[in-house]
Amino acid sequence: xxxxxxxxxxxxxxxxxxxxxxxxxxxxxxxxxxxxxxxxxxxxxxxxxxxxxxxxxxxxxxxxxxxxxxxxxxxxxxxxxxxxxxxxxxxxxxxxxxxxxxxxxxxxxxxxxxxxxxxxxxxxxxxxxxxxxxxxxxxxxxxxxxxxxxxxxxxxxxxxxxxxxxxxxxxxxxxxxxxxxxxxxxxxxxxxxxxxxxxxxxxxxxxxxxxxxxxxxxxxxxxxxxxxxxxxxxxxxxxxxxxxxxxxxxxxxxxxxxxxxxxxxxxxxxxxxxxxxxxxxxxxxxxxxxxxxxxxxxxxxxxxxxxxxxxxxxxxxxxxxxxxxxxxxxxxxxxxxxxxxxxxxxxxxxxxxxxxxxxxxxxxxxxxxxxxxxxxxxxxxxxxxxxxxxxxxxxxxxxxxxxxxxxxxxxxxxxxxxxxxxxxxxxxxxxxxxxxxxxxxxxxxxxxxxxxxxxxxxxxxxxxxxxxxxxxxxxxxxxxxxxxxxxxxxxxxxxxxxxxxxxxxxxxxxxxxxxxxxxxxxxxxxxxxxxxxxxxxxxxxxxxxxxxxxxxxxxxxxxxxxxxxxxxxxxxxxxxxxxxxxxxxxxxxxxxxxxxxxxxxxxxxxxxxxxxxxxxxxxxxxxxxxxxxxxxxxxxxxxxxxxxxxxxxxxxxxxxxxxxxx
Numbered sequence: 001x002x003x004x005x006x007x008x009x010x011x012x013x014x015x016x017x018x019x020x021x022x023x024x025x026x027x028x029x030x031x032x033x034x035x036x037x038x039x040x041x042x043x044x045x046x047x048x049x050x051x052x053x054x055x056x057x058x059x060x061x062x063x064x065x066x067x068x069x070x071x072x073x074x075x076x077x078x079x080x081x082x083x084x085x086x087x088x089x090x091x092x093x094x095x096x097x098x099x100x101x102x103x104x105x106x107x108x109x110x111x112x113x114x115x116x117x118x119x120x121x122x123x124x125x126x127x128x129x130x131x132x133x134x135x136x137x138x139x140x141x142x143x144x145x146x147x148x149x150x151x152x153x154x155x156x157x158x159x160x161x162x163x164x165x166x167x168x169x170x171x172x173x174x175x176x177x178x179x180x181x182x183x184x185x186x187x188x189x190x191x192x193x194x195x196x197x198x199x200x201x202x203x204x205x206x207x208x209x210x211x212x213x214x215x216x217x218x219x220x221x222x223x224x225x226x227x228x229x230x231x232x233x234x235x236x237x238x239x240x241x242x243x244x245x246x247x248x249x250x251x252x253x254x255x256x257x258x259x260x261x262x263x264x265x266x267x268x269x270x271x272x273x274x275x276x277x278x279x280x281x282x283x284x285x286x287x288x289x290x291x292x293x294x295x296x297x298x299x300x301x302x303x304x305x306x307x308x309x310x311x312x313x314x315x316x317x318x319x320x321x322x323x324x325x326x327x328x329x330x331x332x333x334x335x336x337x338x339x340x341x342x343x344x345x346x347x348x349x350x351x352x353x354x355x356x357x358x359x360x361x362x363x364x365x366x367x368x369x370x371x372x373x374x375x376x377x378x379x380x381x382x383x384x385x386x387x388x389x390x391x392x393x394x395x396x397x398x399x400x401x402x403x404x405x406x407x408x409x410x411x412x413x414x415x416x417x418x419x420x421x422x423x424x425x426x427x428x429x430x431x432x433x434x435x436x437x438x439x440x441x442x443x444x445x446x447x448x449x450x451x452x453x454x455x456x457x458x459x460x461x462x463x464x465x466x467x468x469x470x471x472x473x474x475x476x477x478x479x480x481x482x483x484x485x486x487x488x489x490x491x492x493x494x495x496x497x498x499x500x501x502x503x504x505x506x507x508x509x510x511x512x513x514x515x516x517x518x519x520x521x522x523x524x525x526x527x528x529x530x531x532x533x534x535x536x537x538x539x540x541x542x543x544x545x546x547x548x549x550x551x552x553x554x555x556x557x558x559x560x561x562x563x564x565x566x567x568x569x570x571x572x573x574x575x576x577x578x579x580x581x582x583x584x585x586x587x588x589x590x591x592x593x594x595x596x597x598x599x600x601x602x603x604x605x606x607x608x609x610x611x612x613x614x615x616x617x618x619x620x621x622x623x624x625x626x627x628x629x630x631x632x633x634x635x636x637x638x639x640x641x642x643x644x645x646x647x648x649x650x651x652x653x654x655x656x657x658x659x660x661x662x
Contacts, residue, residue: 002273005270008031015248017238017269019240019244020243035096037098040345040347044060044347059349060088060350061088061292061299062340062347062349063347064081064470066116067116067490068303068307069117069131070306071464071486074127075126075127080134081134082136086136087288087295089140091292097141102125102176103148104119104151104175105490105520110414111152118490120594122594125174128175129179129181129182139282141282143184144187147190148190149168153414156192159193160509160511161192162196162512164513167513167516176209185282186217187209190225191222198225198227200227221240223241226240229247229250230260234260234264300467300473304473308464309461309477310460310492310539311458313458315458316480317479317541323365324365325368325431326399327372328373328424329372331399332354333354333375339354340467341405342410343412353471354470356399359475360475375407393434393435398432402428403424418496419452429453436458438459439478441460442463448462450492450532454532461478483573485538485573488534488536501515522590523590534644538643540573542571544566544574546565546576549638557613557615558613558615558618560578560611561610564602571602571604572601574599574602577644578638578639579595580592580638583634583637584634585634587621
């Protein structure tokens with residue numbers, strides 16, 4: 001029997017608006033079902049309590065980080081990962097997955113950038129939507145997070161993100177708006193304040209989700225994010241997590257005093273009841289799509305598409321029979337947190353499968369391995385760096401594995417620098433001086449400053465945090481079995497000082513988003529600021545030629561149609577990107593903005609015809625004077641490129657009296 005607010009006492013209603021404990025909603029002493037939640041954007045962090053009373057985490061399949069998933073630029077990869085996570089949830093009795101996060105990568109030092117998709121809202125929203133569809137179509141609910149403007153971990157419990165309305169609409173709200181098309185069952189509020197209002201009390205934002213985005217689920221607090229339970233109820237936050245005795249007492253007291261009404265409670269209670277009922281219905285009759293082994297194989301496949309070849313002078317793929325030196329503890333770490341971020345997104349791997357030397361040896365290459373440096377808070381030398389350099393000098397190709405990991409990138413803290421630790425840079429430089437065929441593999445969850453060594457090496461692979469299948473995926477790419485197809489979902493600047501957000505006003509309690517729309521490539525592109533590697537960049541062992549861009553009108557939208565040809569002898573996947581810019585805008589607009597993309601498998605010597613639709617919103621800006629989306633009459637340029645910098649094709653169109661003119 002479905003329960004309604006009318007069947008509950010006032011005390012039961014108050015109980016239902018907070019968690020029963022850390023991971024469950026209240027079942028009201030068996031009167032209603034409860035639901036079980038778990039962290040796990042890239043693998044479940046399911047906690048249990050043993051007979052000794054101690055908490056432990058159940059091992060799980062470790063998928064590539066969200067940032068590495070975004071580097072695939074492939075919605076199908078996102079959907080598959082969602083399906084796999086749903087199977088993991090079902091195996092462990094979890095009904096609500098606390099994921100994914102779609103916060104914009106405003107600042108490269110944000111400690112949780114590895115949990116987020118992109119600096120671009122179109123890419124972030126599109127991939128997150130596919131991820132949510134994969135989870136929820138498989139019978140498990142998601143909790144989309146963190147709403148909103150949680151873009152640094154610094155003072156996150158108290159600071160206010162001061163953002164103008166247009167920037168909110170065009171950048172920080174936009175990915176949530178796109179994902180709401182997939183009907184997520186819940187959204188999680190962030191800890192911070194937005195323009196002075198705590199996220200748990202941000203009624204204006206909740207109204208935006210419900211009234212404009214069609215969100216019909218429950219709003220859940222981040223754990224401990226509620227300061228004033230009455231204020232959050234009146235704003236529209238439905239469920240406080242975890243259990244909050246103080247919040248319950250305050251609601252009871254304020255209800256008696258008349259500062260909150262039972263009718264206001266009923267609105268939130270109704271949505272919590274709906275969440276429980278919806279999740280129970282979603283799960284009925286659903287069975288796993290994949291075995292655990294098949295999920296691990298899927299994780300490896302996603303890693304293959306998310307690894308980015310940043311630089312290659314021809315040393316890759318490796319020639320058969322080449323002797324290799326593999327240096328750096330990230331090639332064969334004894335702890336998996338070296339290859340993943342820390343905090344609520346951390347995963348206890350089913351098994352430590354990170355062994356690149358073994359994977360290369362299994363493919364017929366002779367490998368000399370030396371850890372070269374240790375991984376600790378100070379990243380000091382613990383191993384024999386001289387041996388690493390000697391091995392490099394004796395080998396045909398030298399591979400150096402460097403990175404950050406969960407001790408550098410984690411929830412509740414930001415990175416101190418974009419640079420790698422000095423000991424890692426020294427191993428790169430010293431070994432490259434002895435062997436010009438040096439390949440660097442970077443394991444990190446965000447942009448890395450490579451200025452000290454980028455010019456000294458022959459090739460660079462950005463692995464991100466690739467999960468359990470990372471070593472095998474890398475070995476296949478290095479040896480040419482797999483053709484790399486990942487592209488960067490964020491800009492790699494030359495220096496932190498080049499990033500506008502790095503120089504904006506920030507003190508305890510206040511962060512001003514002075515850069516406005518100038519986030520990521522929008523800034524670097526508009527102001528012609530050089531970067532190390534641009535947004536959307538990624539090389540292949542294939543070569544692609546773009547031609548024949550044509551714009552047409554179909555059902556009130558513009559369709560960009562163009563041909564991408566593989567002019568090499570190797571099959572490959574290419575991510576083509578479609579940008580739109582207004583030539584002579586009436587208000588400030590970035591030079592161009594991503595509005596669509598396509599990832600296509602193109603056989604050697606063959607071509608594909610790509611079609612990308614551009615609707616009204618692709619040409620619109622938020623009109624702050626009228627509080628609405630507006631498309632101004634004028635001339636617009638549609639650009640198609642291999643990256644934000646590498647534009648291959650352009651075409652122009654006009655908008656007159658609000659209509660497209662080609």
